[in-house]
Amino acid sequence: MAEVLIIGGGPAGMAAAAAALEAGARVTVLEAGYDLGGQYWRHLADGRSGANEAALHHGWDTFLELRRTITEGCDVVLGAHVWAVDRNDDAPPLVHVMVGAPDGTDREPRTYAPDRLVVATGGQERTLPFPGWDLPGVFTAGAAQALAKGERVAVGQRVLVAGAGPFLLPVVTSLIQTGATVVGVAEASGPRRLARGWLPRPWELLGTRSKATELGGYVQAMARHRVPYWTGRTVVEAHGTDRVRAVTLAGLDDDWTRVPGSERVIEVDAVCVSHGFVPRTELATAAGCAVDENGFVVVDHEQRTTVPGVFSAGELTGIGGADLSLAEGEIAGSAAAGRPPRPQALEKRRRYATFASRMHAAHGIRPGWQTWATPETVLCRCEDVTVGEVRDIAAKTGARGLRSLKLTTRAGLGPCQGRTCGRNLEDILVVETGGLMQAGRTSHRPIATPVRLGELAATLTPAPAPERAPDREDHP
Amino acid sequence: MNPRRVPVELDPVRPQDSGPLTVTLDGEEVTGQAGQTVAGILLGAGRVSWRTSRNGRPRGVFCGIGVCFDCLVTVNDLPDVRACQRRAQEGDVITTGVQDG
Ligand SMILES: Cc1cc2nc3c(=O)[nH]c(=O)nc-3n(C[C@H](O)[C@H](O)[C@H](O)COP(=O)(O)OP(=O)(O)OC[C@H]3O[C@@H](n4cnc5c(N)ncnc54)[C@H](O)[C@@H]3O)c2cc1C
Ligand code: FES
Numbered sequence: 001m002a003e004v005l006i007i008g009g010g011p012a013g014m015a016a017a018a019a020a021l022e023a024g025a026r027v028t029v030l031e032a033g034y035d036l037g038g039q040y041w042r043h044l045a046d047g048r049s050g051a052n053e054a055a056l057h058h059g060w061d062t063f064l065e066l067r068r069t070i071t072e073g074c075d076v077v078l079g080a081h082v083w084a085v086d087r088n089d090d091a092p093p094l095v096h097v098m099v100g101a102p103d104g105t106d107r108e109p110r111t112y113a114p115d116r117l118v119v120a121t122g123g124q125e126r127t128l129p130f131p132g133w134d135l136p137g138v139f140t141a142g143a144a145q146a147l148a149k150g151e152r153v154a155v156g157q158r159v160l161v162a163g164a165g166p167f168l169l170p171v172v173t174s175l176i177q178t179g180a181t182v183v184g185v186a187e188a189s190g191p192r193r194l195a196r197g198w199l200p201r202p203w204e205l206l207g208t209r210s211k212a213t214e215l216g217g218y219v220q221a222m223a224r225h226r227v228p229y230w231t232g233r234t235v236v237e238a239h240g241t242d243r244v245r246a247v248t249l250a251g252l253d254d255d256w257t258r259v260p261g262s263e264r265v266i267e268v269d270a271v272c273v274s275h276g277f278v279p280r281t282e283l284a285t286a287a288g289c290a291v292d293e294n295g296f297v298v299v300d301h302e303q304r305t306t307v308p309g310v311f312s313a314g315e316l317t318g319i320g321g322a323d324l325s326l327a328e329g330e331i332a333g334s335a336a337a338g339r340p341p342r343p344q345a346l347e348k349r350r351r352y353a354t355f356a357s358r359m360h361a362a363h364g365i366r367p368g369w370q371t372w373a374t375p376e377t378v379l380c381r382c383e384d385v386t387v388g389e390v391r392d393i394a395a396k397t398g399a400r401g402l403r404s405l406k407l408t409t410r411a412g413l414g415p416c417q418g419r420t421c422g423r424n425l426e427d428i429l430v431v432e433t434g435g436l437m438q439a440g441r442t443s444h445r446p447i448a449t450p451v452r453l454g455e456l457a458a459t460l461t462p463a464p465a466p467e468r469a470p471d472r473e474d475h476p
Numbered sequence: 477m478n479p480r481r482v483p484v485e486l487d488p489v490r491p492q493d494s495g496p497l498t499v500t501l502d503g504e505e506v507t508g509q510a511g512q513t514v515a516g517i518l519l520g521a522g523r524v525s526w527r528t529s530r531n532g533r534p535r536g537v538f539c540g541i542g543v544c545f546d547c548l549v550t551v552n553d554l555p556d557v558r559a560c561q562r563r564a565q566e567g568d569v570i571t572t573g574v575q576d577g
Contacts, residue, residue, distance in 0.1 A: 032542075034563060039541065045511025045563070050491035102542065102561035105554060124543045136525035136536040143540025146560075147479075151516035152487060152509075157477035177489065178482050242534055243524050269477045280543075381538070381546060384531040414530075415545035415556070420538075449542075450556070 001026050004336045005095060005114035007082050007283060010038020011322045012314025013120035014066045015329030016336070019345075020118075021073045023337035028112070029070060030080035030097055032449065036067050038122055039142065040322040042150045056149050056174065058214050059322065081107070081449045085287045092117040092309040093287045096459075098451060105452055109459040116309050116336040119284045119297070120329060123277040123315030126423055127163075128365070130372040132238030132247075133273070134381050141171040141274035154178035156270025160247055162186040162235040163274035165363040166321075169218035171272055172227060182227045183268060186249055188256055188275070189363050190232030197362020208355045211323060236263070236372045238271055247271055250372075257368030276365050278423055279316045282448035295423075302341060303332035311336050320356030327352060370431060379428070380421040382414020390425060394432035405429065417445050481508065481520030499568040514570060515540070515547050515559035526559075526572035 004020040006013045009031030020027045029036070037043055041063040044050060054060040070076060079100055085093040092114050100107030125140040127133065139147075139155055141163060147153040159180050161168050164187060172182050187194075222229060230249070236258055237248040251262030279296055281289075289305035289312065290298045297312040299305055305312050313328035327349040331341040373379070375388025393399075393408050402425070405411065411425055412418030418425070484493050494510040499517060508517030515537050518526060525534035527548055538546040540560050547559040550571040564570075 044489075044491055045494070047494040048491045048509060048511045050487070050489040052488060052490045055489055101563075103554075103557040124539065124541060134529070134533060134535070134538075136534050139537060140539050143537055143560075146540040147516065147519065147537075151512050151520065152482040152484075152489065152491060153479055153516055153520045154482060155479045155519070179486070270479070378533075381529065381535075381544065384529050384533060415548065416543065420544045 002337050003028070003115045004118065004333070005092075005112050005116070006030065006118045006120060006333075007095065008038065008120035008122055008314070009033065009036040009076070009078075010120060010122050010314060010325065011040050012122070012316075012325040012329035012332070013038070013118065014063075014070060015326045016118045016120060016311075016313055016333030017070045017074050018066055019330040019333030019341075020337040021069065021333075023334050023339035025116075025337035027070075027074040028114075029074050029076045030082055030095070030112075031076070031078050032081045032102070034078060036070065036076065036078075037063060039146070040325075042146050044150065044152065048152075056177065062326075080110075082283060083447055083449045083451045085283050087286075087288050088113070090308050092307070098455060103450060103452075105454060107455060109455070114309075116311065117287070118303075118311045118313060118329075118332050118336050119287065119289070119305075119316060120312065120314045120325075120332070121280045121283055121316055123279045123319060124419065125274050126276045126278045126365070127273050127420070128275045128369045128372065129377050129379055129387065129421075129424055130236050130238070131374055131377045132240065132244065134378045135238050135240050135244045136242070137240070137244035137269060138238050138271045138273065141168060141272040144270075144272040145171050145174050148174040148178050152178065154180045155272065156180060156268070158183050158268045159270045159272060160184055160186070160235065160249075160266060160268045161272045162188075162247075162249075164188040164276060164365070165274065165359060166215055167274055167277075169215060169222070171274070173218050173221045175272070176221060176225050176227075180270075182222075182225065183266060184228040184230060184249075185222070186233040186235060187229065187231045187363075188234045188252055188366075190252065190254055193254060194231060194362050197358050197360075204354045204358075208323070208351050211321070211352075211355055233262075234372070235271060235273065239265070244268065244271055252368065254366070255368035256366035256371075258371045275369075276363070277315060277319045279319075281316060282445045284310075284312055284316060285444055286446055286448070301346075302335035303328055304335065318353075318356060320352055320359070324349065324352035324356055367427070367431075370428065379424060380409075380411040380414060380418075382416050382420075383410040383412075385409045385411040385421075387428065390428055391432055394429055398433055400429070400433045400435060402426070402429070478522035478524060479519040480522060481516075484509070497564055497566050499564050499566075499570050501570045502572055508564065510566075512564055513560055514549060514551065514557070514562050514564045514568070517564050518549075518559060518570075518572075528573070
C-alpha cells in the first residue's frame with residue numbers, strides 16, 4: 001500500500017488527502033496550525049465554533065465533509081511544523097517536523113521517509129511598499145480576514161481596503177460582519193485593464209459559475225452597505241506616528257504609475273492591503289522541485305513536480321483560489337496514490353485555471369508601483385532598510401546578485417528572512433541594475449520555519465531513526 | 477478607534493461563549509476568550525502595537541499568518557514567539573516592548 005505524506009492542511013492538502021485515501025493509500029497529513037482548513041477555511045477554535053459560522057465561509061459543508069473524511073481515515077498531525085526536508089536521491093526527501101506549540105521549546109521532533117510526498121503549503125500575500133505601510137493599523141487583507149474568521153476581532157472601525165484582485169471583496173464582507181465600516185475599496189487596476197482581463201470570451205467563465213455567485217454575493221453586500229469601489233486608485237501613503245490615522249489615495253495609470261495631482265486624504269483607523277499572492281515555496285525548493293520564472297512550482301498534468309515521487313498542488317503551483325486548489329489537490333492525491341485522476345477533476349482544474357489567468361491579466365502587479373515608494377520608504381520591515389538605501393547601493397555597485405546587496409544593506413536578513421520584502425527587493429534591483437542573476441533567489445531558505453537551537457540540539461541525541469509514515473494507532 | 481473583539485452577544489456568527497481567558501500583559505491583566513491567539517487577545521483588547529523595530533518604529537500584527545514576524549512577543553520568558561501563531565493559555569505572562577536585536 002502506498003504511503004502518501006501531505007504537507008499542508010488547506011483546501012489543496014485536504015483534497016489531496018481525501019483522494020489518496022479513496023485510492024487506497026495510507027495517508028498522513030502534517031499541518032502547522034491548530035486545525036485543518038488553511039487560509040480559506042480559517043475558523044473559530046473548538047469550543048467557540050458558532051451556530052452561524054457558515055456565514056463567514058463559502059463551501060463550509062465541503063470543508064466539514066472533507067475534515068470528517070480525513071480525520072477518520074488519515075493520520076492527521078496538527079501543530080506539525082515542517083522545518084526542513086533532505087534530498088534523498090531519486091526518492092522523495094526526508095521530512096523533518098517539530099510537533100507542538102508554534103515557536104515552542106519542547107516540541108517533539110519527527111522525521112518521515114514517505115513513498116510519495118504532496119507539498120501543499122499555500123501562499124502568502126504580497127504587499128507593495130508605500131510610505132507608512134509599516135505603521136501599526138496597516139494590515140495585510142489576509143490578516144484582517146484571519147482575525148475576523150479565526151478570532152472575531154475587528155481590526156478597526158473605519159477601514160479602507162486597497163490593493164488588487166477579487167480577494168479584496170471577501171475581506172470587505174468579513175469586515176462588515178465584525179461591525180466595522182468599510183470606507184471604500186481601492187482597486188489598483190483601472191477600467192481598461194479590468195475589461196481586458198474579464199470581458200473577452202465571457203463564455204469561458206460560465207463554467208466557473210460558483211465563483212461568479214460567490215463574487216456576486218460580495219458585491220451585493222458592498223451595495224447594501226454603500227461601500228464605494230474605486231478603480232485605478234490606491235493608497236500611496238499612510239499617515240500617523242504611533243499608528244495609522246489617515247491615508248492618501250491617488251489615481252494610477254494603466255501601469256500603476258501614480259498620477260500627480262489626483263491625491264485625496266481619507267481618515268481611517270485601519271487599512272487592509274493586498275496586492276497579490278506569492279507561493280510559500282521554501283520546502284518545495286529545498287526538496288529540489290523546479291520553479292518557474294514567477295516562482296511557482298512546476299508541475300505536469302498530474303501535479304508531479306520535477307522530483308520523482310513529489311507532487312504539489314494549490315497556491316504553490318499558481319494563484320487561482322480555493323476551487324482550483326481543491327481540483328489540483330484531488331488530482332495530486334489520486335496520482336500520488338497511483339490512481340489516474342477523475343476526468344471531472346481534470347475538467348474542473350481546466351475551468352478554474354482559466355479564471356486564474358483572467359485574474360492575473362486583470363489584476364497582476366504592474367511595474368509603476370515603484371513610483372509610490374519614496375527614498376525614505378521602509379522596504380525591509382525587519383531591519384528598517386529603506387528603498388533609497390537599496391537603490392543607492394545597487395546603483396553604486398551595479399551588483400546584480402542578491403547576496404552582496406543583502407550583506408551591505410541587511411535587507412532580508414531580519415527575523416522574516418525576506419519573506420515580506422524579497423520580491424519587492426528583486427523588482428527594485430531589476431530596475432536599478434537591468435536584470436538579476438538569480439531571480440527568485442530571495443525565497444530560497446533551507447529552514448522553512450523557525451527552530452530553536454536547543455530543540456535542534458535535542459534532535460541530535462539520540463539520532464532519530466527515519467520512520468515510515470506511521471500507523472494511526474501509533475499517534476493517537 | 478482601536479481594534480476590538482466582537483462582543484459575543486452582538487456577533488451575527490453567534491459563536492459559543494468559550495469563557496474568559498486571562499493573561500498578564502506587561503503586568504496588567506487582559507481578558508480575552510478561550511481559544512484566541514495571543515495576537516487575538518492583544519488586538520481584541522485594543523492594542524495595535526507592542527514591539528519596536530531596529531530603529532524604534534512600532535510594530536504589531538501585519539500578516540496574521542506567521543510570515544512577517546512583526547508580532548513577536550515573549551511568552552512565559554520564552555522570547556520571539558509569534559503572537560499570531562500561538563494560542564494563549566490561562567495565566568500566560570506576556571511581555572512586550574522588547575527591543576529587537
Ligand atoms: C491570510 C490569507 C487569507 C485568505 N483568505 C481567503 C478568503 O477568505 N477567501 C478566498 O477566496 N481566498 C482567501 N485566501 C486565498 C487562499 O489562500 C486560497 O484560495 C486557498 O486557501 C489556497 O489553498 P491552499 O491549500 O493552496 O493553501 P492554504 O489554504 O494556504 O493552506 C496551506 C496550509 O499549509 C500549512 N503550512 C504551510 N507551511 C507549512 C509547514 N512548513 N509545515 C506545516 N504546515 C504548513 C499552512 O498552515 C496552511 O494551513 C487567503 C490567503 C491568505 C494568505
Ligand atoms: S503578524 Fe506576521 S508573523 Fe504574526
